[in-house]
Amino acid sequence: GAVVSQHPSRVICKSGTSVKIECRSLDFQATTMFWYRQFPKQSLMLMATSNEGSKATYEQGVEKDKFLINHASLTLSTLTVTSAHPEDSSFYICSARGGAGSEAFFGQGTRLTVV
């Protein structure tokens, strides 16, 4: 299957700083990328959907000014957690899909810890 690479896999940051997470599709062009958040022992909750070259669509309750998403190319989307707080500590996973009928492939996830 297609490969989606997420970086970094783990990050620890101080409260108040910003953290950027990258999601890359390595062997296909991802017209759509999704960002999910997963709390311990819970399922994935969609945060936002991004299409290359356009603004992301955020799910209800997700602060777009706090979770900045950029999908500048067909192979790269970034999620920036701004002014991070301990409650932002979570597992963030991206997913990428080539076209409307294609399967979604997931990155390895990023464990964010805000101290």
Added chain:
Amino acid sequence: KQEVTQIPAALSVPEGENLVLNCSFTDSAIYNLQWFRQDPGKGLTSLLLIQSSQREQTSGRLNASLDKSSGRSTLYIAASQPGDSATYLCAVRPDGTSYGKLTFGQGTILTVHP
């Protein structure tokens, strides 16, 4: 609003047993359903994808079925092995438009002991 439920929440079986994981969804208007595996602290690995027009898909020891009208899917694992231990998630995609975000169930934590 689509809701996806997985039963059981956890399952522990001895090696070699055949087992069934269940997934139900409230809105039968789906585009496809996908089963994933997640190892602790890792991302998701896609196991099987069933289009709404299909009844089942098979890959090795795995067989997934879909009954769209009743809002149910099952994942059958034959001859389970300790390496099958993981969390299994099912997810549905609502439509074929360009967005089509996935709605996930809470997962079934499977433990296969030697």
